[in-house]
Amino acid sequence: MRYKGIIFDLDGVICSTDEYHYLAWKALADQLGIEFDRQINNRLRGVSRMESLEIVLEKSNKVYSDAEKAQFAEVKNALYRELLGQMSTADLSEEVEATLNVLRNKGLALAIGSSSKNTPFILERIGLAGFFDAVSDGNNITHSKPDPEVFLKAAQMLGLPPAECLVVEDAHAGVQAAVAGGFDCAAMGDAKDDPRATWHLGTFSDILMIR
Ligand code: BG6
Numbered sequence: 001m002r003y004k005g006i007i008f009d010l011d012g013v014i015c016s017t018d019e020y021h022y023l024a025w026k027a028l029a030d031q032l033g034i035e036f037d038r039q040i041n042n043r044l045r046g047v048s049r050m051e052s053l054e055i056v057l058e059k060s061n062k063v064y065s066d067a068e069k070a071q072f073a074e075v076k077n078a079l080y081r082e083l084l085g086q087m088s089t090a091d092l093s094e095e096v097e098a099t100l101n102v103l104r105n106k107g108l109a110l111a112i113g114s115s116s117k118n119t120p121f122i123l124e125r126i127g128l129a130g131f132f133d134a135v136s137d138g139n140n141i142t143h144s145k146p147d148p149e150v151f152l153k154a155a156q157m158l159g160l161p162p163a164e165c166l167v168v169e170d171a172h173a174g175v176q177a178a179v180a181g182g183f184d185c186a187a188m189g190d191a192k193d194d195p196r197a198t199w200h201l202g203t204f205s206d207i208l209m210i211r
């Protein structure tokens with residue numbers, strides 16, 4: 001493989017927590033009587049919690065105060081963490097686990113680059129706490145994707161320049177962030193056909209076909 005390091009998005013790439021984000025936002029939107037569907041949910045991929053909330057509230061005709069918004073974000077996060085709490089090592093797919101081990105055995109540096117503040121909790125639930133050489137997440141950034149900050153910090157932690165790292169993403173905002181940071185990007189899931197991506201993955205293990 002031409003890269004020395006790989007920076008993985010977490011939600012929707014390493015595990016299916018993107019579905020839990022959807023369920024938690026859907027529950028909040030239902031409580032507030034706001035229209036919310038999977039199409040709107042796709043716009044939340046890679047975007048921070050508060051920015052996601054703003055997108056959810058676009059369909060509301062009410063004006064909410066900052067205090068109300070903070071409370072809505074907390075309600076959503078509590079629902080989300082309830083779902084995360086039910087996760088276990090069984091939620092790390094055999095495909096992802098096997099692929100990560102092959103990449104590790106090839107000597108590649110492996111990192112997480114996620115906008116989520118719940119990253120440490122999720123990695124612990126699925127048995128990957130301590131696995132990655134670097135974890136850059138929502139707790140150490142000031143700008144979320146499509147800003148490249150989270151990936152630039154991950155590359156810095158690995159001690160590699162962006163040109164030597166590949167970013168793996170399922171979000172259009174994430175692909176945009178990778179490109180803005182000077183990274184090649186392998187896109188999958190919702191972002192699979194994003195024309196800005198260098199590689200288009202049908203499934204996670206297709207990373208192993210990249211030379
Ligand atoms: C990203 C998700 O990984 O994390 C977004 O794709 C989410 O949908 C963002 O809003 C922030 O997550 P959290 O866990 O900090 O609310």
Ligand code: MG
Pocket residue numbers: 009010011012013018045046169170171
């Ligand atoms: Mg994602």
